Structure formats: structure tokens, C-alpha cells
Amino acid sequence: MGLIAVTGATGQIGGRVARGLAAAGAPQRLVVRDPSRAPDLDGADVRVATYGDGEALRHALDGADVLLFVSGSEDAHRLDQHRTVTEAAAAAGVRRVVYTSFLGASPECTFTFARDHAATEQMLTAARFETTFLRDSFYLDVLPEFVTDGALRGPAGTGRVGAVARADVAEVALAAVLDESHAGRSYDLTGPQALSFAEIAATLSAVGGTPVAFVDETVEEAYASRSGFGAPQWMLDGWVSTYTAVASGELDVVTDVVEAVTGHPARTLEDVLRGR
Known part of the structure; x- marks a missing residue:
């Protein structure tokens, strides 16, 4: 088995994959920004690089056959960072790339942050890697973080989202990364059901024991309620379009990909909240 490079190894997705590779005895290299936070795993080599440092990335990826490319955090320069990773991987001779994209990513999709994913997919394809695109829905694990002052607030209307557990994405x-048969495929990764934000609020209330309401803001109200954080316009657009993408129906998608690949049903919101 060729060397597998794992980015985001200190995070939720990359860290789970790195632990899984260690358990499988696969040779891996962890590409991290802060080596002190890298997981201590048998057989794992650690190299330091950021997505903005092409030279360090090329060194970090040298000799790797497969790359798990965990997308960068939302940033005004994220697409430039992704281009740097792509170019460094090509220069280092990486053959196959598994990239964490977003469900329905396209240049015109409602969720503005997902447009970077569409552009990154195009870059990776143009670079002629053997690719696997993991097009994740929103993460079930993150939904509780949307709650402020006892409410989920946003212009989602009655739209539904088939959010997915990060543990399932990692599996x-x-x-x-372990099985060549996934090369050339794109997977839409979702949970087992599509939920409205009213249903999400009800589940958070039932499991957490603290009432959570859903407040269906207008788009204007959503921008106004977030304007006090001092965030730049591109970030405000991303925050608000999180909800308008759901309202549009673009994320009302449920697939069986998680079960087909992992052999177990995708986790529900209740599973995630109860730590299953």
C-alpha cells in the first residue's frame, strides 16, 4: 500500500481517518499546522505545512500516493489556498485525491461557501488526479452550535436538510483512501432523513432537555441580526445562505451512500446528540 497523506489530522474528519488508518496498519503522513496537536499514532509520520505555503506542502506530500484533502475553513482566500494544495500535490507526484466537498456544489448554488468547493473540484479534475469527491451535507454535529439564546434563527422556512454525521463522513x-475502487466517484453524503429546522429544534429540545425554538427570519432580518458581529460581507452571505439553501430545497436530499459504503445505517440527529 502506498503512503497516504492526511490533512486536517487535528480535526474531526481528518483525525478520525488518521486513527482508522493507524488501526488498519496503513502507512500515513499527517500534514498539520501545529505538530504539538498532531495525534500520536503508530506508524504516522508528521510534517508541518499550511494550505498557503506551497513549498512546505510539496515537501509534506513528497512520496505520498494518496491524499485526503480536507477542505479548508471558510476564508476569503480559501480558493487560493486550495489551489496551492492542488499544485503542491501535483508537483509532489500524488496520484489519487479524496476531497471533502459539499452537497450540490456548483458555481451558482445558493450556499455561497459551497461555490469554493465546486471550483476546487474543477481544479483537481483539471490536474488529472484520480479523484473521489465526498459531497457532504451540513453536519449534524454542528447544528447545536447554531442555537443562540434558545433559538435557531434563519430564513429556512419549511425547507428540509439531510444533514450527516461527521463520524459517517470520516468512515x-x-x-x-484505502480502496482504489472509489476512485473516479462522487458521493452525496447525507443522514437517513431530511429535517426541517422546526424538527431539528424539537429534537434538540427533547434530547437536551432545554427548550429550543425555531425562528423563521426573513432574509432582511437575518442580515440585520448578524450585522453586529463585525463580519465581512462574504461571511454574512455565507451565514445567511446556510438557511436560504435549505429553504430553496437544494439540500432536501437523502441518499443511502453511507450505508452502502460503511455497512451500517447513517446516524440520526438523535444518535449524534446522544454520542452514538
């Missing part, structure tokens, strides 16, 4: 990613 699919692990399978994809």
Missing part, C-alpha cells in the same frame, strides 16, 4: 473517507 466513508477512510474507505475511499
Whole structure:
């Protein structure tokens, strides 16, 4: 088995994949910004690089056959960072890339942050890697973080979202980096059901024991309620379009990919909240 490079190894997705690779005895290299936070795993080499440092990335990826490319955090320069990773991987001779994209990513999709994913997919394809695109829905694990002052607030209307557990995404990613048969595929990764934000609020209330309401803001109200954080316009657009993408129906998608790849049903919101 060729060397597998794992980015984001200190995070939720990359860290789970790295632990899975260690358990499988696969040779891996962890590409991290802060080596003190890298997981201590048998057989794992650690190299330091950021997505903005092409030279360090090329050194970090040298000799790697497969790359798990965990997308960068939302940033005004994220697409430039992704281009740097792509160019460094090509220069280092990486053959196969598994990239964490977003469900329905396209240049015109409602969720503005997902447009970077569409552009990154195009870059990776143009660079002629053997690719696997993991097009994740929103993460179930993150939904509780949307709650402020006892409410989920946003212009989602009655739209529904098939959000997915990060643990399930990581399991699919692990399978994809280990098994060549996933090359050339794009997977839409969702949970087992599409929920409205009213239903999400009800589940958070029932499991957490603290009432959570859903407040269906207008788009204007959503921008106004977030304007006090001092965030730049591109970030405000991303925050608000999180909800308008759901309202549009673009994320009302449920697939069986998690079960087909991992052999177990995708986790529900209740599973995630109860730590299953």
C-alpha cells in the first residue's frame, strides 16, 4: 500500500481517518499546522505545512500516493489556498485525491461557501488526479452550535436538510483512501432523513432537555441580526445562505451512500446528540 497523506489530522474528519488508518496498519503522513496537536499514532509520520505555503506542502506530500484533502475553513482566500494544495500535490507526484466537498456544489448554488468547493473540484479534475469527491451535507454535529439564546434563527422556512454525521463522513473517507475502487466517484453524503429546522429544534429540545425554538427570519432580518458581529460581507452571505439553501430545497436530499459504503445505517440527529 502506498503512503497516504492526511490533512486536517487535528480535526474531526481528518483525525478520525488518521486513527482508522493507524488501526488498519496503513502507512500515513499527517500534514498539520501545529505538530504539538498532531495525534500520536503508530506508524504516522508528521510534517508541518499550511494550505498557503506551497513549498512546505510539496515537501509534506513528497512520496505520498494518496491524499485526503480536507477542505479548508471558510476564508476569503480559501480558493487560493486550495489551489496551492492542488499544485503542491501535483508537483509532489500524488496520484489519487479524496476531497471533502459539499452537497450540490456548483458555481451558482445558493450556499455561497459551497461555490469554493465546486471550483476546487474543477481544479483537481483539471490536474488529472484520480479523484473521489465526498459531497457532504451540513453536519449534524454542528447544528447545536447554531442555537443562540434558545433559538435557531434563519430564513429556512419549511425547507428540509439531510444533514450527516461527521463520524459517517470520516468512515466513508477512510474507505475511499484505502480502496482504489472509489476512485473516479462522487458521493452525496447525507443522514437517513431530511429535517426541517422546526424538527431539528424539537429534537434538540427533547434530547437536551432545554427548550429550543425555531425562528423563521426573513432574509432582511437575518442580515440585520448578524450585522453586529463585525463580519465581512462574504461571511454574512455565507451565514445567511446556510438557511436560504435549505429553504430553496437544494439540500432536501437523502441518499443511502453511507450505508452502502460503511455497512451500517447513517446516524440520526438523535444518535449524534446522544454520542452514538
